[in-house]
Amino acid sequence: MSNDIVLVGAGCMGAALLPGLFKGFQKSRILVVDSSSSQRKKIAAMGVDVSSSIGDVSGGATIVLALPPDRFAEFASSTSVLSGHPGLVISVMAGVRIATIEHALQVCNVVRAIPNTPAEIFKSMTVFCAAASISFFCLELAERVFSLIGETVRVENEELMDPATAICGGGPAYLSYFAECMRCFAVDHGFNDAQSAFIVGQVFRGTGSLLSVGDRRPMQLCREVMTPGGTTARAVDVLERNNFKGVVGDALLKATTHSQSLGYRVEEAENGRSYR
Structure with a gap:
């Protein structure tokens, strides 16, 4: 068959x-x-x-x-x-x-x-x-x-396939990395492993569902959670003061350029094989 x-x-x-x-x-x-x-x-x-x-x-x-x-x-x-x-x-x-x-x-x-x-x-x-x-x-x-x-x-x-590789292909890893940071914080502050994993997992599932319905952009959802001067706003302020957006952008650019370099190396190897 x-x-x-x-x-x-x-x-x-x-x-x-x-x-x-x-x-x-x-x-x-x-x-x-x-x-x-x-x-x-x-x-x-x-x-x-x-x-x-x-x-x-x-x-x-x-x-x-x-x-x-x-x-x-x-x-x-x-x-x-x-x-x-x-x-x-x-x-x-x-x-x-x-x-x-x-x-x-x-x-x-x-x-x-x-x-x-x-x-x-x-x-x-x-x-x-x-x-x-x-x-x-x-x-x-x-x-x-x-x-x-x-x-x-x-x-x-x-x-566009190289930035897609960075965003889409690597996306689950970046989100999982951030989720692990949240899980570790939960454990460090008294939750057990099972509770921490469940809480963080549900936060990601619920937020992902919100992002997938309607036409609200991610930053709009962020602002809807933040009360001016409140707890979430203070946490986001720390991220902004540490250039979190820039760090993420640098990471994605690094992945994009590596995807491009992989393509060039494979192309060179194929060209070398063809000329032998």
């Missing part, structure tokens, strides 16, 4: 895609390829076929590349079976540009996407950009795949 989905790379992001893929495709028609035997064993326990390498792939299969970016050039050079693949190729690799994938695999139906780990519970925010040469069928198929894991935003300008 041929596969509808071939997922290459089952790390944190690749594995997070699987619950959504299970909603839209039969498990028997999904193949997960990963070099780690322990990861293959874990995925196989979900009832999915696994392999350490790609065998024959049908032309209608959707290839999902969830490799670490620095492994892509080596993967492309050692996987001739994907060369000229006529079907959809989705990349969730940070930084790797559409043109690099097109050149490395000699394919044209490429979509570069940045989902995030809430895909595991069908709550991903996926930003994606499609190759200019993509067929209407493959574009619709990509949108269907992304709808299985959460919400989507399509951009025409690929340059």
